[in-house]
Amino acid sequence: MLRALATLLLFQCFGEGLSMGLHVPVPGPVIGLLLLFGYLLIRPSAVDSIEPTALELLRHLSLLFVPAGVGIMVAADKVRGEGLAIVVALVVSTTLAIAVTALVTRALMRRQVRRARMNTPSEL
Incomplete structure (x- = not known):
């Protein structure tokens, strides 16, 4: 679970970095989500390791x-x-x-x- 959470946060950080570095008018988390989507398309086996953690986060989305x-x-x-x-x-x-x-x-x-x-x- 920690590895999957770290992966999700890493892609969010990449997105934030790109958004700030390139001065793009798109929020960093959106860019990170697109990067994660691309990564999962390239490496479908990663879905199995990230999915349970992502589903658990979605269950508690209201807290966010x-x-x-x-x-x-x-x-x-x-x-x-x-x-x-x-x-x-x-x-x-x-x-x-x-x-x-x-x-x-x-x-x-x-x-x-x-x-x-x-x-x-x-x-x-």
């Missing part, structure tokens, strides 16, 4: 939002005048996320149907 919630409470006076902008950003981003998810799901379902048709032997 506590520091962010505390940060929002501390900065509440700075955010107070930006209520409308925050609501608009939340509504737009949620709508976009739902729309993209629906489009991707629809495309994958069509692809699955096409593959099923190709694999079904035709009747003579």
Whole structure:
């Protein structure tokens, strides 16, 4: 478990380093996640060692939002005048996320149907 956790944190650190070093407007953890994804594509056997730890972290994901919630409470006076902008950003981003998810799901379902048709032997 420690090795898997160290691997996850290492990729997050790589992502942070690249984000800061290259001045990319993408958060370091996102870059680290993409690097980890690439690593797992190249070396699929690593999935078995990382998966149990990642699943355990996901089970307790809500605890990881506590520091962010505390940060929002501390900065509440700075955010107070930006209520409308925050609501608009939340509504737009949620709508976009739902729309993209629906489009991707629809495309994958069509692809699955096409593959099923190709694999079904035709009747003579």
